[in-house]
Amino acid sequence: MEAADPDFYRIGYARMMRAYGVEFLEGPDGMGVYASRDVDPLRRARVIMEIPLELMLTITKNHPWMFFPDIIPLGHPIFDIIESTNPETDWDLRLACLLLYAFDVENNFWQLYGDFLPSGDECTSLLLAPKEDLMELEDEDLSSEMLKRQQRAVDFWQKHWHKAIPLKLKRLAPDHERFLWAVSIVQSRSFNLNMRMGAFIQDANVLAPYADMLNHSPDANCFLHWRFKDRMLEVMIKAGHAIKKGDEMTIDYMSAVNSTLMQRYGFSSPTNPWEHINFSGPAKIHLDSFLSVFNIAGLHDELYHNVALTSGESTFVDGGVVAAARTLPTWSDGDLPAIPSVERKSAQALQEECRKMAESFSTTIQQDEEILDSDEPMRKTREIAIKYRLHRKLLLQKIIDSLEIYQDRILF
Template sequence: MAATPAASALLLRPSPLPPPSLRSAPRRPVARRLLQPLRAGRPRLQAAPPAPPPVEAVAEAQDDTPPLRLLEPPQEDDPFPPEMEPVDPDFYRIGYARMMRAYGIEFLEGPDGMGVYASRDVEPLRRARMIMEIPLELMMTITQKKPWMFFPDIIPLGHPIFDVIESTDPETDWDLRLACLLLYAFDIEDNFWQLYSDFLPSADECTSLLLAPKEDLMELEDEDLTLQMLKHQQRAIDFWQKHWHKAIPLKLKRLARDHERFLWALSIVQSRSVNLKMRMGAFIQDANVLAPYADMLNHSPNANCFLHWRFKDRMLEVMIKAGHAIKKGDENPWELINFSSPAKIHMDSFLSVFNIAGLHDELYHNSALLSAETSFVDGAVVAAARALPTWSDGDVPAIPSVERRSAMLLQEECRQMLDSFSTTIEQDEQILDSDVHMSKTREIAIKYRMHRKMLLQKIIEALDIYQDRILF
């Protein structure tokens, strides 16, 4: 699993350079940070400087009472996390004929890398609204089926990287193919992705568990996930050893001189690529795509953004389809808990108790319906509504006694899950605060187990409230 910087609740659901005649001379951004960063979002309103006092007033008795300002503009609170800073404007354009365009969003950089944040509140939408336009020239794509078609078509005839791609399994090795294409793009002078790589996390900054050593994976305290990640790591290492042997030519060897480089490229692909149907002329092709800028949106099965291919000018549109209001800086956390108990609670009853609306895949808190528990309901309660085993049979109402027993059984299973961890939430927080030189992969592993504990606690508390309200 890999984490990417959060996009103000902007979540994404699950090639190539123009010809030389259309391409201007590429240039690198002069500075990654502004000396005086521009304000993200709307600028603050500043009060006018006070006028100097008249000479006569100086001789009068001093009055320490501040003057009453009737028309002082209100000060707007900073909507973004304090550790985030706006990205240099040159980040949008790295010297190419058709540039990426953004509408109503901000790119911010912080300790965990870059993220996409809404620059203003987004009210519920009836129609989808575009927030990004990304031209095909900047994307990297490869078809999912043979014959392989790349865009941009940057691999010359006879290059050994094509033989490596050709050896992959069309059904399962999409990520290996795209990683090979990405590594090759980094080796081409003046290629867009060679410049864009400055904005990608390095191996030390990447939070993908694909790069985590075994001792860091053990910090997950999740045996199934640990074994799964070790299996994925071995698959990548075996692929690298098979094709990057000692007898290979230098032009292939320099793409990934060690398996760590290949693991890094694979982690970038797995955490940032999407599947997309692309119409190219009369053909519709299924492709795996790396779309710059859009790759900084979080990937989620409960997304409020989606991709649309505008074939008439070969432009990728990122559309926001918020069915509920998105506030600046908001995130929509989601998590899955595998319950083994056969107990289930009534879905409609649970949702109504916490004013949660929407379909199962698009649940949200309806804040317009105020209740005494408004402060309790947050993204974790919405995640609990998705994670809890539920039942629904048309208009059949819930039986309070049965519902209470089911809720108690689920609570007991949550407590057993909490007891299975070797540390508490407080101990995890102390570990994170005490070790400032902790690796990114160990940090994300500890945060993973800590957030699971927090979600389990929230589920227990939510079921307590549910039992009280379902009975009366």
């Protein structure tokens, strides 16, 4: 990991952005935010970043469209394009138009910050993926959905960036690749924020510089907070979280399966606790028995690993095992106990179904890892597509291993 360019800090600090106890580091997979010192757990949340409203790009989620800060002058044709969008579905197209316009406004902060955003070749968004890269996903539903989304953005650009448009509009997105890039930046780096502005509370779609460098984790240690008195976005460490120097600072983008994360953000995870596998067989295992074997507690939508009950330094239980607990077919009938011999038979049937699903892929885990580890130049979109199918297979293997442990530990 390398430290970010000093100019990355300089352009923000000159405009009242502040960061406390964190640093921005750049690696092969992009930029992230890391702790530059230890932080003891506190009973109250602690601020690590402040971003003033003046640096952000925001559009209200509901009509009439309002912008904070309002950088679009009266009568500019970009507003007519924003006005023509579907209020229910086209939030990303509106924010992409605003982003492209901000790049064109003289002395606007985003002209400088844009130099630190990933280029088209560096973006992992599947909106920029050619059809052959989408085929690497080996997920028909996801690839067809992304082709539809690509076509939607291209159709929007063709409708509004025709030959007769004025130059001040044409230069914002001279080709559809530029517009696709802007939409991919918006989808992967924006978030929804409830902002109080004076007497009004506005729900807005927001692009916030610096805060957009925070990566995702289902077990995030930070969250976003709007400080209305001076119109400042705060990034705060959650109360009770101990931070060690070098730890990555993360926020939780959403609780969703990998295919949804790929559609919106262009990444997946082998330890995503919300990932789902469709089982078609009749076999089921006893829910409470499976949870107790791995010390998993909580309701179905709030499952977590109870580390306090775990003896030794076991690292087997992760998000993949929690996902297995959610996605495996289970049964529960009050106080009726599980019969070990029946449970083992059901677990073996589920293992066999997982093996068949893994064998349906054109490559194995080892082959995918060899492709990713090779020195051969590879497009980012192809790399992320291969990782997606690899993560699917790793989860299937994790479920197989979990069921093996379950069979060993279930009481006679």
